[in-house]
Amino acid sequence: MRLLHTADWHLGRALCGQSFHAEQERLLTGAFLDILRETRPDAVLLAGDVYDRALPPADSVELLDDVLQRIVRGLGIPVVMIAGNHDDERRLAFGARLLRPSGLHICDSAMGCAFPFEDAHGPVSILAAGYGTPALLANLFGAEAGITTHDAGFAAVTAHLRGLAPAGARTVVVAHAFISGGLTSESERMLQVGGSGAVSAAHLAGFHYTALGHLHRRQSMAEGRIAYSGSPLAYSFAEAGGTKSVTLVELDAAGNVTAEDIPLTPRHKLRVLRGTLAEVLAMADDPGREDWLQVILTDRQLGAKALLQERYPFVLELRFESPLAMGEAGATPGARIPQDPLEALMAFRAAIGAGDLDGEERAAAIQAISAAMRAEP
Structure with missing residues (x-):
């Protein structure tokens, strides 16, 4: 069969x-x-x-x-x-x-x-x-x-x-x-x-x-x-x-x-491009220009999104990976965002120094996340 x-x-x-x-x-x-x-x-x-x-x-x-x-x-x-x-x-x-x-x-x-x-x-x-x-x-x-x-x-x-x-x-x-x-x-x-x-x-x-x-x-x-x-x-x-x-x-x-x-074989492949804005723009002449793209820039320039969209029709996501200045507040660039919502909550609490959830708080968080996932459109 x-x-x-x-x-x-x-x-x-x-x-x-x-x-x-x-x-x-x-x-x-x-x-x-x-x-x-x-x-x-x-x-x-x-x-x-x-x-x-x-x-x-x-x-x-x-x-x-x-x-x-x-x-x-x-x-x-x-x-x-x-x-x-x-x-x-x-x-x-x-x-x-x-x-x-x-x-x-x-x-x-x-x-x-x-x-x-x-x-x-x-x-x-x-x-x-x-x-x-x-x-x-x-x-x-x-x-x-x-x-x-x-x-x-x-x-x-x-x-x-x-x-x-x-x-x-x-x-x-x-x-x-x-x-x-x-x-x-x-x-x-x-x-x-x-x-x-x-x-x-x-x-x-x-x-x-x-x-x-x-x-x-x-x-x-x-x-x-x-x-x-x-x-x-x-x-x-x-x-x-x-x-x-x-x-x-x-x-x-x-x-x-x-x-x-x-x-x-899809019509539009998903592809990730990484580099400086100049390097990524130079890649636009390569095959795959109409792929659906995630672009990760290692430098920061004003108007980067507009410049990219002039060369690539499908820039779905733009991220920046440039280092933070000494003492600048914010999460570590490129840090992994947890897939599990509860894990993401725990990571956020750790980042702001809020500490772990106790048993009752953890149960309430799981109940709230589960309700939100059931209601997700």
């Missing part, structure tokens, strides 16, 4: 105010569909974070509708799709039961769903489970399950998925999670305030292949049986220069897996 694994489309995403919509539309209705026409997989596995937020823009909803229609009806290729931590599962799964006969299989439960497939060697059970917080999974599985962490919730979900698979079938899991040991990037939203929200890969033992979403770098574990396809586009400058792809997976009669990464 051939499966095309993709994830983390993040429809509706923007970077420094620049919308990715045109880039996503060009890629998904162009190169991505061309790959499907050439490889003819038995199914597409879309492993969550389909949208960038719970209430996506109307044009993102229209784009998803168009792409899925072209895949399922136009090419006759079934799609298995789950919600990620950026999606609202209830909205994403609207009409799921009505759409399944047409070939669009949307998992409408964080506990998981089983979708039966078959090839020349027999049955293949695709076991899909959308992202669920520990609180949601504790409610679904009941108090007796004792779910208080992401790891405990993931253990309950994978045990449930095992029970859904028919005896003798090869099994493929589609899930959205942070597997312990995975390589992160700055463009991913933390699953847990004050911690990683990581889960153990041991819970996936016995499944023939696990198609994961959440981490934006292509990577695999357990000799390729557990894999992230990565996002189809680079969504932060921390990913500049990396290669993006989708993963074509072949499952043989015994459930052994071979995988091939098929590269995706």
Whole structure:
């Protein structure tokens, strides 16, 4: 059986105010569909974070509708799709039961769903489970399950998925999670305030292949049986220069897996330019002038932004790295800004000499940050 694994489309995403919509539309209705026409997989596995937020823009909803229609009806290729931590599962799964006969299989439960497939060697059970917080999974599985962490919730979900698979079938899991040991990037939203929200890969033992979403770098574990396809586009400058792809997976009669990464090339690459203003302006004659740029200047000159924009059409972010004068107040240039909001708060308090939070203050901070993240548009 051939499966095309993709994830983390993040429809509706923007970077420094620049919308990715045109880039996503060009890629998904162009190169991505061309790959499907050439490889003819038995199914597409879309492993969550389909949208960038719970209430996506109307044009993102229209784009998803168009792409899925072209895949399922136009090419006759079934799609298995789950919600990620950026999606609202209830909205994403609207009409799921009505759409399944047409070939669009949307998992409408964080506990998981089983979708039966078959090839020349027999049955293949695709076991899909959308992202669920520990609180949601504790409610679904009941108090007796004792779910208080992401790891405990993931253990309950994978045990449930095992029970859904028919005896003798090869099994493929589609899930959205942070597997312990995975390589992160700055463009991913933390699953847990004050911690990683990581889960153990041991819970996936016995499944023939696990198609994961959440981490934006292509990577695999357990000799390729557990894999992230990565996002189809680079969504932060921390990913500049990396290669993006989708993963074509072949499952043989015994459930052994071979995988091939098929590269995706964006119209506008993300690129970081660093140097003096004169040095950066001199680079404008090089290929890639229309890349989306983060410019880091090592000197300070009045009107630098205007001069750069005369030579480069897409300067999305301008930073300065010139040394601070002796005794000048301010943060250390180039210092890393923590990704975890709680870590950022602690770093700020340390910088102003406010000291550590006590237990009650830390709990209040986590509650406030979590509420803000849930309300994030």
